[in-house]
Amino acid sequence: MHFSKTYTQLLLDLPPELRENAIQYRQLKKLINQVVLELGALGLHPDVLQKLLEDEKRADAKGNQKETSINASLEPINDHSVHPKVVYEFNSKSGKIEPQLRIWINSPLSLASSDVPHDAEANLDIGELETPDEHTEDTARRNISLLWALQRNSEIQDWEEDSPQIIEVEDSSNTTQEQLLPVKHPILALDNQGTPQEIVIPLVKDSAFFELLSTALHNLSDRMSALYTDFTDTLETVSRNISDSARPISSRKNSFHPHSVLSNPGTVSITSKTNKSDLYSWREIFQLYVESEVFESSNEANPGELSIEQSEKRLKLFAERVTLRGLGDKRKLKLKQSHEALESFLQLNMFILNVKKLEQANAEATRKILKKHAKRTALPLPPGQDYYAQELALIPRSKTNPSLNTLPRVLVQALGETLLPIIPHVDDYSCIICTNLAFKPIRLGCGHLFCVRCLVKMQKRGQGDCPMCRSPTVLIADRSNVDWGLMNFMEDWFSEEAHEKLKASEREATEEHFREMGFDPDQKCIVM
Structure with missing residues (x-):
């Protein structure tokens, strides 16, 4: 079964308040297809782009910073390799995730516009870029197209007047689906001094992809914060109900007489009195819960947080043990509010389990969609983008304890710190x-x-x-x-x-x- 179907089925098993803010996996897949079309319209097909990025990585690893010199005429170009430098990066000026391609091109020292026919210029496509073949003249001429033809909507005369060194490609946010198909590109005007040209190409559809993913994760984070607030409020209510139903002997008037230093220790006696309280029932319930270790194991062989399958199995076992001992009915729970508190206690555990499922599903969906994005577009996530790594975080880390970086662990800790100490052990x-x-x-x-x-x-x-x-x-x-x-x-x-x-x-x-x-x-x- 494909992950898309598995992910959809998992979301259907979750409650609506958790399901509504899940990652739109299928919509992100559609945006990846649009990114591929956008790159194809620029002539940067995945195989071409991957080769350029791999060449750049190898060049950086070897420390080769030399630029290839190209003669002025077209004839010598056929005998020399032209290697443009391509970098996929995120624009950090706007504060948003805006992917872009930055390309440096080594241009000829001089180029007469009459040397290349206008029709030939229009027919050059950078999608045909391959490694130059010294035996084939046509292959070399197709390789040169990457040096010049990068964007159809670029205005040559404006580029020469305003920015002789950097070309900023126009935003194609209004580009239709038909316009994203591969097109024929005009040759860009080149510097007569033979210096490298820097061209920046904003990727509109890629920006939409990361914007949708980032928005979904931020909405999920906000929703998780709201759910955590609701969880703590419910936890306080349950703790008050348990405290009221698990009362000690002193809660009854004239049933408990405390001792003092003036008392004789040898004469201290205790009479067994019946008390309408579920103190011992709740103590037994909490003892079973601690022994079950539903979410975290203290076993030396395998300590730490348990998997979803293990937690689900142990929670079911805990419920069965409570039922077998008669702690879920009127045999031992005397008060009505105890039954309500027990039901709320089990619901809190189910909520933590559902949050674990959602967190794991979203993490897996994010990993797979980013992997699919890199595979289909040949655009890897830029390394060292710490800011955007934080932007794509599922939930904020705990400020008091950095190790508690998941909401389920925070909820489990709150459950242990709030409920369990109510009943002295x-x-x-x-x-x-x-x-x-x-x-x-x-x-x-x-x-x-x-x-x-x-x-x-x-x-x-x-x-x-x-x-x-x-x-x-x-x-x-x-x-x-x-x-x-x-x-x-x-x-x-x-x-x-x-x-x-x-x-x-x-x-x-x-x-x-x-x-x-x-x-x-x-x-x-x-x-x-």
Whole structure:
């Protein structure tokens, strides 16, 4: 299947707000055909133009800057090669992308107009330029046509009076399709001093091609900026809905009683209370989302941004896992706004995926259309055009982080920074020794955090150094090292985990106490 059909089919699968600003690939192909006709009307057929540009590249590579001298009469011309210099460039004066051909011609020292019949002058066509054949006189005469005949609408007498060294070809913006066909060119008047003549030919249809491409990409960039604004607004709305539906215990009146430094850590207890909140459901959803790694992989073997196919597959797998665990219905999501927030969350991910598809399709379409332009017209994109390379950029780069040069990565980062931190994760508040919730939290003098049960074990073993930094802070820790603020936070946001950790700590402390007394806690009680 041709890329044009594949590109069209891909655009049909995208939503209208993304599809309407896509690159008009077929229209650009039609403009390339018009560029070929425009060059043909000037006698610069692709094979001729390609040969001239390749000769110029080889000459520049060898450092050959010498100009070929041509005798005054037509007879010696047949025995000497005439190599014009052709450069394809962008005019930077207007601030727009205006392609043009700049040609330098080595002219004869003197030329009598009577030596060449007028009919012969009119019949010379620069499209017939080939390498001079020293055995064929007709071939040499056709080669000379490039030196003189370049544009039909040029006025010879005005060129001699106004600009003896540079010829600016008239703008042919009103040229019709019939006028773009190959025509016969008059011979331009040449300098009698034998100095190189510089001729500038603006390419109207080529300018239209780059103007259409540049306009499409700029419109796409503007549209992407607007979509990014809408995305951030929707993201804020979703984050508020999730925050309202995933409320902690303290959101209910008289259901949470915070502790203070005046409290006794040994008497702290947690009662399991039912709370009409989807906190744990959303925590499970976000945990599944992080594990799915929909858009970026943290795997050491293959880190970085994933392909569209991989992202689409992982997003589908994430949705299936959410459904299998009952997180998409009323079994676990109790509130209506949670269902709406989950739907919006999935839509945001689909939007990022569609943006990735559009960005990749436009990048591929731009690459292919520029390649087709260079192949059909033999006009390569001028090297070193940094300004126009920026003009043809799909979207602006991130100012804060240059590596984030694509909108999908910016959206993924915004998603991770805005939504995921809403629900505190238990791994961020776990003890590094037992890997469970660090309840009751003890903050050592060095600043590291551990649960009280693990520190008590270390003190009984006489291990006085901090497991993290080896500071001698374990044996001197007491009740003053209890982090009451963090304890209240854990009890509020991790009530179930804190309740389980407290019961496990009490059970383990009881078993140790029995062992110290000489009893086996695993032995069944025997009544005599």
